[in-house]
Amino acid sequence: MTHPPEEPAGVLARLAQAGVQLDWLNDDQRQVLLDLSSDELALLLSIKARLDEVSPDVQAHSEIAGGALF
Incomplete structure (x- = not known):
């Protein structure tokens, strides 16, 4: 079951x-x-x-890909 969206301030926080x-x-x-x-x-x-949790591996990729996701 999908729950309704949270308040904007809560999402951003x-x-x-x-x-x-x-x-x-x-x-x-x-x-x-x-x-x-x-x-x-x-x-x-x-x-x-x-x-x-695997940040060292992901960081190397983000430097190449420009950190497009996070």
Whole structure:
């Protein structure tokens, strides 16, 4: 069951707390994140946490790819 979206401030706070660089996003990208359902946000944060667990491997790729995801 999909839960309704969270309040915008809550979404941004949870993303920032997880280490997502929000200041690099343009307005349209920020809106996509704000429109996520609670389930989608939880999935995104779960994926971000898993990426952080292997951060040395991911960091090397982000330098090459420009850190397009996070």
